[in-house]
Amino acid sequence: MAAAIAARMKGFDVTVTDGAKPPIDKACGEGLMPDTMAALHHLGVAICPDDGRVFRGVRFVDAATSVEADFSRAGGFGVRRTVLHQKMVERAQECGVTLLWNAPVNGLRPDGAIVGDSFVKARWIVGADGIHSRVRRWIGLDTKTRRQTRFAQRRHFRRKAWTDCMEVHWGQKAQVYVTPLSTSEICVALISRDPRMRLQDAWKEFPKLASYLRHAQSSTTERGAVTMTRSLNHVYRGNIALIGDASGSVDAITGEGLCLSFQQAIALADALGSGNLESYQRVHRQLAKRPNFMSRLLLLLDRFPSLRRRALRCLAKEPDLFARLLALHVGEFSPEFLVATSLRLGWQFLTA
Numbered sequence: 330m331a332a333a334i335a336a337r338m339k340g341f342d343v344t345v346t347d348g349a350k351p352p353i354d355k356a357c358g359e360g361l362m363p364d365t366m367a368a369l370h371h372l373g374v375a376i377c378p379d380d381g382r383v384f385r386g387v388r389f390v391d392a393a394t395s396v397e398a399d400f401s402r403a404g405g406f407g408v409r410r411t412v413l414h415q416k417m418v419e420r421a422q423e424c425g426v427t428l429l430w431n432a433p434v435n436g437l438r439p440d441g442a443i444v445g446d447s448f449v450k451a452r453w454i455v456g457a458d459g460i461h462s463r464v465r466r467w468i469g470l471d472t473k474t475r476r477q478t479r480f481a482q483r484r485h486f487r488r489k490a491w492t493d494c495m496e497v498h499w500g501q502k503a504q505v506y507v508t509p510l511s512t513s514e515i516c517v518a519l520i521s522r523d524p525r526m527r528l529q530d531a532w533k534e535f536p537k538l539a540s541y542l543r544h545a546q547s548s549t550t551e552r553g554a555v556t557m558t559r560s561l562n563h564v565y566r567g568n569i570a571l572i573g574d575a576s577g578s579v580d581a582i583t584g585e586g587l588c589l590s591f592q593q594a595i596a597l598a599d600a601l602g603s604g605n606l607e608s609y610q611r612v613h614r615q616l617a618k619r620p621n622f623m624s625r626l627l628l629l630l631d632r633f634p635s636l637r638r639r640a641l642r643c644l645a646k647e648p649d650l651f652a653r654l655l656a657l658h659v660g661e662f663s664p665e666f667l668v669a670t671s672l673r674l675g676w677q678f679l680t681a
């Protein structure tokens with residue numbers, strides 16, 4: 330939807346064909362970071378306060394430690410995926426994008442796409458078909474990808490939100506992250522390396538969270554997904570470009586997947602405008618650097634519990650450092666800021 334809106338804003342005639350139909354849901358932590366909100370604003374997607382709930386920062390919690398930091402400028406926003414999708418559909422319609430639902434793409438030709446039994450002619454084709462992208466496979470870009478796969482389960486609970494932060498609870502073999510969506514509903518997403526792990530098995534690792542949710546009613550059933558850190562060497566071939574999770578992804582724990590997709594959409598529309606997908610490839614690589622770095626850092630904390638305990642201890646001792654890392658995470662930094670923060674982090678680590 331973001332790619333369609335951005336291309337239409339550049340004056341292209343755009344048709345979206347999606348195999349599903351609204352409201353389209355997906356297992357997601359449903360947290361929009363401040364940089365995600367900024368990208369949505371750029372696309373003209375209007376999110377109202379009543380659509381979800383503002384969160385002021387991020388809190389990391391483990392058995393012994395809790396550390397939190399506020400975003401330095403605007404807040405983040407928790408919103409149901411279905412609501413976000415509806416908002417994007419409305420914006421696409423307002424721009425004049427043609428929308429085809431229940432319309433799976435079954436194959437590609439250089440001059441367009443085979444949609445169901447019909448053919449849709451197109452000068453440019455954008456594969457925005459998610460983590461298991463068939464478009465990526467059809468154009469031969471599935472090879473030589475680096476990936477780290479984890480498994481996720483998401484469920485909503487009706488309960489007075491106890492937090493105005495997005496919380497990441499760290500357990501031995503998993504993380505659960507909690508996003509407030511309204512005063513009475515929260516989104517809970519479990520992420521682990523074990524494909525069989527379910528929320529009900531995870532509670533013993535998260536006693537504090539279990540106590541918050543003991544009497545809460547689930548408002549949805551559990552929905553699963555895989556999450557991956559994956560980089561592609563190329564994100565386009567000929568007149569076909571990949572975007573979003575189809576073009577590579579960062580682990581869900583970063584909460585940056587949607588932001589990346591929206592920023593890529595803006596870059597792709599610029600490249601289509603100048604008829605040069607090589608510039609999209611360049612910007613795509615640049616955009617991926619920071620979230621990829623943060624994704625690797627967070628996965629190290631997942632893999633090495635002693636490292637994680639030390640890191641949380643050191644951030645609890647110096648919460649300002651956590652605030653700086655959070656600012657880095659959402660792209661509010663200069664290279665000098667990055668160097669100064671890395672030096673402080675290194676020193677704290679050595680002395681923790």
Ligand SMILES: Cc1cc2nc3c(=O)[nH]c(=O)nc-3n(C[C@H](O)[C@H](O)[C@H](O)COP(=O)(O)OP(=O)(O)OC[C@H]3O[C@@H](n4cnc5c(N)ncnc54)[C@H](O)[C@@H]3O)c2cc1C
Nearest residue numbers: 347348357358359360433434458459481573574581586587
């Ligand atoms: C557990 C979990 C938690 C996450 N939490 C967050 C978070 O808190 N914040 C955040 O920013 N990101 C989060 N992410 C990442 C985010 O969900 C993804 O990065 C984002 O959804 C990618 O969007 P996409 O459009 O590329 O793919 P998708 O959202 O997967 O959309 C792909 C679309 O393509 C359609 N499609 C697929 N195949 C075809 C076909 N052949 N023909 C037609 N249509 C087709 C599908 O119907 C679907 O609508 C999370 C991910 C996971 C797994």
